Amino acid sequence: MWHVGSTNDSMHVELKKVNAGYYTIEGFKSIRRKYVQVLNEVSLRIRDGERVAIIGESGSGKTTLLKVMLGLLQPVSGEVWVLGQNIYNMPKRDRWRITHKIGYVPQDPFRSLNPRLKVVDIVMEPLERSKFSEKERVERVSEAFKMVQLHESVLNYYPSQLSGGMMQRVLIARSIVHDPEMILLDEPTSALDVSTQAQIISLLNSIQERLDCTMITVTHDLPVAQYLADRVVILHKGSIVEEGGFEEVIRDPKSEHARHIILSYTLSVNSTNLL
Amino acid sequence: MVLAVASKGLSVGYEEVDGVLWAVRDVSIEVKAGETFCLAGESGSGKSTIAGAIAGILPPHTVTKGELYINGRTVIRDETRDYEGIRGRVVTYVPQSPGASLNPYMTIEEQFYSVLKSLYGLNKRESKERAKVYLQMVELDPDSVLDDYPHELSGGMQQRAAIALALSTGARILVADEPTSALDAHLRLQIVEELSRLRRETGVTLVFISHDLLLAGAICDRMAVMYAGVVAEVGGARAILEKPLHPYTLMLVESTPRLDRRKQLKPFLGEPPKPGELTNGCPFFNRCPSRLTVCAVKMPPLMSIGGERHVACWLYE
Numbered sequence: 001m002w003h004v005g006s007t008n009d010s011m012h013v014e015l016k017k018v019n020a021g022y023y024t025i026e027g028f029k030s031i032r033r034k035y036v037q038v039l040n041e042v043s044l045r046i047r048d049g050e051r052v053a054i055i056g057e058s059g060s061g062k063t064t065l066l067k068v069m070l071g072l073l074q075p076v077s078g079e080v081w082v083l084g085q086n087i088y089n090m091p092k093r094d095r096w097r098i099t100h101k102i103g104y105v106p107q108d109p110f111r112s113l114n115p116r117l118k119v120v121d122i123v124m125e126p127l128e129r130s131k132f133s134e135k136e137r138v139e140r141v142s143e144a145f146k147m148v149q150l151h152e153s154v155l156n157y158y159p160s161q162l163s164g165g166m167m168q169r170v171l172i173a174r175s176i177v178h179d180p181e182m183i184l185l186d187e188p189t190s191a192l193d194v195s196t197q198a199q200i201i202s203l204l205n206s207i208q209e210r211l212d213c214t215m216i217t218v219t220h221d222l223p224v225a226q227y228l229a230d231r232v233v234i235l236h237k238g239s240i241v242e243e244g245g246f247e248e249v250i251r252d253p254k255s256e257h258a259r260h261i262i263l264s265y266t267l268s269v270n271s272t273n274l275l
Numbered sequence: 276m277v278l279a280v281a282s283k284g285l286s287v288g289y290e291e292v293d294g295v296l297w298a299v300r301d302v303s304i305e306v307k308a309g310e311t312f313c314l315a316g317e318s319g320s321g322k323s324t325i326a327g328a329i330a331g332i333l334p335p336h337t338v339t340k341g342e343l344y345i346n347g348r349t350v351i352r353d354e355t356r357d358y359e360g361i362r363g364r365v366v367t368y369v370p371q372s373p374g375a376s377l378n379p380y381m382t383i384e385e386q387f388y389s390v391l392k393s394l395y396g397l398n399k400r401e402s403k404e405r406a407k408v409y410l411q412m413v414e415l416d417p418d419s420v421l422d423d424y425p426h427e428l429s430g431g432m433q434q435r436a437a438i439a440l441a442l443s444t445g446a447r448i449l450v451a452d453e454p455t456s457a458l459d460a461h462l463r464l465q466i467v468e469e470l471s472r473l474r475r476e477t478g479v480t481l482v483f484i485s486h487d488l489l490l491a492g493a494i495c496d497r498m499a500v501m502y503a504g505v506v507a508e509v510g511g512a513r514a515i516l517e518k519p520l521h522p523y524t525l526m527l528v529e530s531t532p533r534l535d536r537r538k539q540l541k542p543f544l545g546e547p548p549k550p551g552e553l554t555n556g557c558p559f560f561n562r563c564p565s566r567l568t569v570c571a572v573k574m575p576p577l578m579s580i581g582g583e584r585h586v587a588c589w590l591y592e
């Protein structure tokens with residue numbers, strides 16, 4: 001039965017030898033389905049309340065890894081335990097019971113907002129099946145909106161009327177409005193200027209502390225990772241090549257790929273050596 | 276010398292039910308041919324709106340005032356907008372969302388073909404050859420991505436494909452809206468070097484929009500820092516970063532997170548005014564640590580501080 005608890009209840013996420021990828025359609029005359037593997041034998045344990053950053057090159061599988069944790073991409077093999085449940089081993093229609101407890105900020109803000117909905121409805125959506133009354137919902141939405149430094153009048157806008165950074169903040173507001181047990185952030189500050197970024201970073205950390213929730217951040221920005229995570233996981237071509245405490249990995253990377261990532265960051269900062 | 280881009284008192288607004296929301300107000304900037312010019316500044320300050328005006332892709336419900344010239348030709352004069360022969364050919368554009376410039380129903384190869392066919396009448400084989408060159412430039416493997424649909428690429432791969440597509444048009448003015456925001460340090464360096472090389476070799480003019488001040492400082496000759504729809508400061512990019520004059524620029528520089536110093540990030544309090552709530556005073560007034568009484572009531576004009584440097588702040592009167 002799917003509702004048997006995980007082996008270790010204080011693990012919020014546990015991936016066991018996960019292999020996952022995408023099926024694409026090929027050919028004109030005879031259409032074939034081709035499988036391309038992205039994640040290889042990924043095993044990962046994230047404890048309740050932990051702050052983890054996932055770092056890796058473009059195309060290394062970071063977004064794919066988040067999709068697997070969100071119940072959006074079924075692995076071809078391996079187990080995915082989220083909030084104590086083996087999520088791909090339960091009927092699909094029950095999966096939302098787990099996944100709606102997760103706040104998610106997708107990578108491309110421009111394509112992640114339903115163009116036909118007003119901002120207020122977008123932010124309220126995670127509260128739809130919740131216990132909150134109508135009045136509480138409205139209050140929560142406007143509170144979340146204040147936290148991301150957006151003006152209340154923006155609630156009546158449609159996504160096409162927002163700037164890139166505003167869209168990203170709308171998505172962040174949506175991800176925290178329902179007091180999630182876990183927050184997954186895919187490049188959450190990529191569209192923000194530094195002063196807004198600093199506000200969002202401290203906001204996310206204070207929410208994480210208040211809810212004591214697990215926070216997993218995908219980012220290419222090492223300083224952002226430093227502020228949002230205690231532990232880093234380095235992904236290379238779909239495999240985890242290194243993990244450990246942030247300071248440890250940055251100061252003394254063990255794998256070649258981690259060294260490469262840190263080196264190219266340092267190089268890019270030095271070539272822009274101004275501040 | 277003909278300026279690649281010049282605006283005179285340009286204001287751009289969006290029509291709303293209860294009036295016009297002016298996202299860009301009275302902006303005068305000049306971009307020289309062959310230079311790299313950066314627009315930096317806060318989220319919502321009007322950067323993409325200016326990019327849209329230059330690239331000729333403002334939505335229909337936009338209202339314009341003032342003038343905008345591309346290569347000396349008038350494209351905006353008050354309400355009249357005319358980009359015939361300019362859009363796509365003279366000015367090309369990489370939008371802020373990588374996904375947005377790519378048609379979701381076409382493979383990458385087909386996207387190059389449709390653009391290059393309509394601009395230059397290239398056939399399939401020619402456009403594919405050209406696509407390969409530009410895809411390799413941005414470190415994408417043509418053999419694997421040409422047949423892919425945009426959704427089959429990761430965020431960073433889409434961004435690179437969009438850059439390659441824009442570059443392949445050979446337009447002389449490239450407007451790139453946050454072209455590296457989804458890229459890691461390695462690729463960001465790569466793209467920046469590629470753009471610099473392209474500029475050296477072909478003399479293309481680059482209007483670069485970025486909230487990343489370090490990056491802007493590294494690749495741009497000059498930059499304008501925007502705040503709430505107005506230009507707060509303009510001048511040599513390095514000079515601005517080394518010695519920010521406007522209190523807002525100083526705040527941006529100070530809140531840039533750095534890896535080696537694990538100090539508390541310094542989030543700046545307050546938020547920028549809503550475009551609808553502007554006063555006659557300086558828009559930065561309520562957040563400014565060094566405000567004067569005059570700032571509340573009178574908007575400072577862009578004042579010359581010597582050389583190319585201009586700042587809109589009463590502290591420097």
Ligand SMILES: Nc1ncnc2c1ncn2[C@@H]1O[C@H](COP(=O)(O)OP(=O)(O)OP(=O)(O)O)[C@@H](O)[C@H]1O
Binds near residue numbers: 428432
């Ligand atoms: N829907 C899809 N169909 C087919 N292939 C896909 C799909 N989504 C992603 N891929 C492929 O999977 C690989 C990993 O993509 P993913 O989006 O996980 O990368 P990422 O690490 O998030 O990269 P980035 O930093 O650029 O966003 C890439 O090679 C990509 O082309």
Ligand SMILES: Nc1ncnc2c1ncn2[C@@H]1O[C@H](COP(=O)(O)OP(=O)(O)OP(=O)(O)O)[C@@H](O)[C@H]1O
Binds near residue numbers: 162289290550
């Ligand atoms: N199509 C539109 N219709 C109505 N209002 C818009 C539209 N596009 C932008 N706006 C408004 O114009 C203002 C400036 O937006 P713009 O996209 O130019 O900002 P930006 O500087 O590019 O910000 P970001 O760094 O967040 O992308 C914002 O208040 C936004 O709500």
Ligand SMILES: [Mg+2]
Binds near residue numbers: 064107429430431
């Ligand atoms: Mg991604």
Ligand SMILES: [Mg+2]
Binds near residue numbers: 164165371
């Ligand atoms: Mg923008």
